[in-house]
Amino acid sequence: MDIKEHTPTIIRDDAYFRLRQEVEEFFYDEAAMLDERRFDEWLDLMHDDIVYFMPMRRNVKFGMHQDREDTLLEEGMSWFNEDKWTLEKRVEQIMTGVHYAEEPLSRVSHLVTNVQVTSAFPDAANATEINTSCRFYIYQNRVEHEHYSFVGRRYDTLVRDGGRMQVRHRRIILDQNVLLAKCLTAFF
Amino acid sequence: MNKVFDATSMTDLDEGVLDRGAFVSEEIYRQELQTVFTRAWLFVGHESQIPNPGDFFSSRMGEESVILVRDKASVIHVFLNSCRHRGMKVCRYDQGNTSLFTCPYHAWTYATDGKVRGIPQYKELYDGVLDREKWSLIEVPKMVNYKGTIWASWDENAPDFETYLGEAKLHLDQALDCRDGRPGGSEVIGVHKWVFPSNWKFAAENFLGDSYHNPSHRSVDLIGIGPSARQGIKGRRDNELEMAKHVWIGFAAGHGVHSAVQAMGAEYVSQFANDPEIEAYFRHCHEERNQRLGDDARLLPFTGTIFPNTSYHGRQPRNLCVWHPHSPTETEGWRFFFVDADAPTKVKDFLRRFYMRYSGPAGMTEQDDMENWLYATKASTGTIARRYAFNYQLARDQAHLDPEVNGLTVRGRVNTKMTEHMARGYYRRWKAYLDCADWDELLGRNDPRFAATKKGSPQ
Known part of the structure; x- marks a missing residue:
């Protein structure tokens, strides 16, 4: 499952805006968990079958973007191609206190914006599966003078089971070719 | 060309000290671009x-x-x-x-x-x-084109690549050859590119066989991220070399490796336990390799650096990494990930996922390396800091030429304990490049430490 970007066709009625608000709140809660280092709570937002994917992005000739710009899910190397287990491992590593790339811990802020619902199933009012797009700006400051900005798009599929929302699929499109950071220790 | 880097009391590789200027000086960096990167392979x-x-x-x-x-x-x-x-x-x-x-x-x-x-x-x-x-x-x-890998030099008088590699060839081969021992046969499944604020030689030196930096990786070793980690096995990779004798080898042309020699008749150490099908595949490769290489199959690779800036991880994970210089204090890493071209898709997928969680800026292991390289560079730029040389005395005067290890002759200057003699040798050769020495000197042909090797082979 890999969601391609396109202009949403969903009808923007009251049910849509209610759903979008719910999604926004979910993303803000998630961002707060990460920024406040409540990593275990954050992991609970990740579905057991999550696909967490960040491709590498290449400079390609005009007309080849659709096919060649981004590395593909489950094909060759990417930055991240994670499941729940590896995400848990990454959290576990930070919690050892001796993961030196995060010891002392970085200061990180997640800004999530341009949130849209691109489709909802079975419909916006009763959605159990919600496809979304948003922009992120993740600011990381580490030790004294080290700082990084990660800016890009995110395409998430959220699933709702009763009152509980979780991320089932996350595609992170970082606007960089050569990674302009020594590490990707932040979650996206 | 003006020499801007002279051996002073701050640099004495026989004593085991190196001027920090090697890692932070703009002048030395300019000289490296002119003398190292225009000549070396x-x-x-x-x-x-x-x-x-x-x-x-x-x-x-x-x-x-x-x-x-x-x-x-x-x-x-x-x-x-x-x-x-x-x-x-x-x-x-x-x-x-x-x-x-x-x-x-x-x-x-x-x-x-x-x-x-x-x-x-x-x-x-x-x-x-x-x-x-x-x-x-x-x-x-x-x-x-060496076993599918393309190397180049801007010096028309450079020796051919295999001469340049010397005895290090055998070890690079372990990274490039098929897991079942057939020569060559690898393919690249992707390239990570990233920048980090560190001198390029910190990275190159790390892979020469600086196994002493193991404490940096305590976090991944504690949690376990290896190919058997889902079965509760700790460590960042499978410890197939657990019972082997480790060898740290310096070569005349400045290359250095950390490899290992299994004991004769050693039991196969189970690996890739996350998936029985993958486990069976690698066990099969191991047996095929033993058949094909005989006694030589006992030599297994770990890491190495081919002078000046190409490093490899030979087994788990498996890749070549080039440390491209940007400035004295910035480097761009390009890591090329390898699999056997004819390995089953399932095996390639398994390896790919392991490589991603291990290597590079998103890799749980190497993130901690980069933290070290960054702050080692940064804390060496100061006027006061630069008055004090780095210490390279680890296991000084302990390496032996062409010894037998576990009954196998291992070519080069070898120690079976953690050591920095590869780094001392690397910087001796690096200095010869800065001094615009001739190729005999650059290949270490005049280095008495390698005199017996010189007699015993065309090196």
Whole structure:
């Protein structure tokens, strides 16, 4: 499952805006968990079958973007191609206190914006599966003078089971070719 | 050329001290670009990245952009990526297929064999003046396809690549050859590119066999991320070398490796336990390799650096990494990940996922390396800091030439304990490059430490 970007066709009625608000709140809660280092709570937002994917992005000739710009899910190397287990491992590593790339811990802020619902199933009012797009700006400051900005798009599929929302699929499109950071220790 | 780096009391590799200027000085850095990266053999790419005529991959040699291309006649070339007219890059794509490299500036075009194809308004403006034959793309004078890996040197007098490798060849081979012992047969499944604020030699030195830095990786070792970690096995990889004798080897031309020799008749150490099918595959490869290589199969690779800036991880994970210099205090890492081209898809997928969680800026292991390299560089730039040399005395005067280890003769200067003699040897050779020494000197042919090797082989 890999969601391609396109202009949403969903009808923007009251049910849509209610759903979008719910999604926004979910993303803000998630961002707060990460920024406040409540990593275990954050992991609970990740579905057991999550696909967490960040491709590498290449400079390609005009007309080849659709096919060649981004590395593909489950094909060759990417930055991240994670499941729940590896995400848990990454959290576990930070919690050892001796993961030196995060010891002392970085200061990180997640800004999530341009949130849209691109489709909802079975419909916006009763959605159990919600496809979304948003922009992120993740600011990381580490030790004294080290700082990084990660800016890009995110395409998430959220699933709702009763009152509980979780991320089932996350595609992170970082606007960089050569990674302009020594590490990707932040979650996206 | 002016010597700006002289051996002083701050640098004495026999004593085991090295001036921090090697890692932070702008002058030394400029000299490295002029004397090291213009002469040494540098890794450029892999033939699997350019399988068809017209395929190209944009690469680098030192600070400079080069194009690795397979021309229409299927001949592989490495060109400087700069138009002969005003220097504009003729290729700004990472990879692709083309019949022409077109300069966007004044629209000169070059064929895939580097020859000028078109110059706008040639007849009216250049006819009788410009000889097109003389204005091809600049091509490296020395290039080799070694088991699918492409290496190049800007020095037309450089020795051939295998001479340059010397006895280190056997160890590089362990990274490049199929897991079942067939020579070559690898393919690249992706390239990580990232920048980090550190001198490039910290990274190169790390892979020479600095196993002493193991404490940096305590976090991954504690949690377990290896190919058997889902079965509760701790560590960052499977410990197949658990019962082996580790060997740290320095070579005359400045290369260094950390490999290991299994004992005769050693039991196979189970690996890849996350998946029984993968486990069976690698067990099969192990048996095939034993059959094919006999006693030599007991030698297994861990890490190494081919002088000056190409490092490898030989088994778990498996890749070549080039440390491209940006400035004294910034480096761009390009890591090329390897699998056997004919391995089953399931095996490639398994390895790919392991490589991603281990290596590079998103890798749980190497993130901690970069933290060290950054702050070691940063804390060495100060005036006071630079008054104090780095210590390279680890296991000094303990290496032996061509010893027997577990009954196998191991060529080179070898220690079976953690040591920094590879680094001492690397910087001896590095200094010879800075001093514009001749190739005998650069290959260590005059180095008495390797005298017996010299007698025993063409090295």
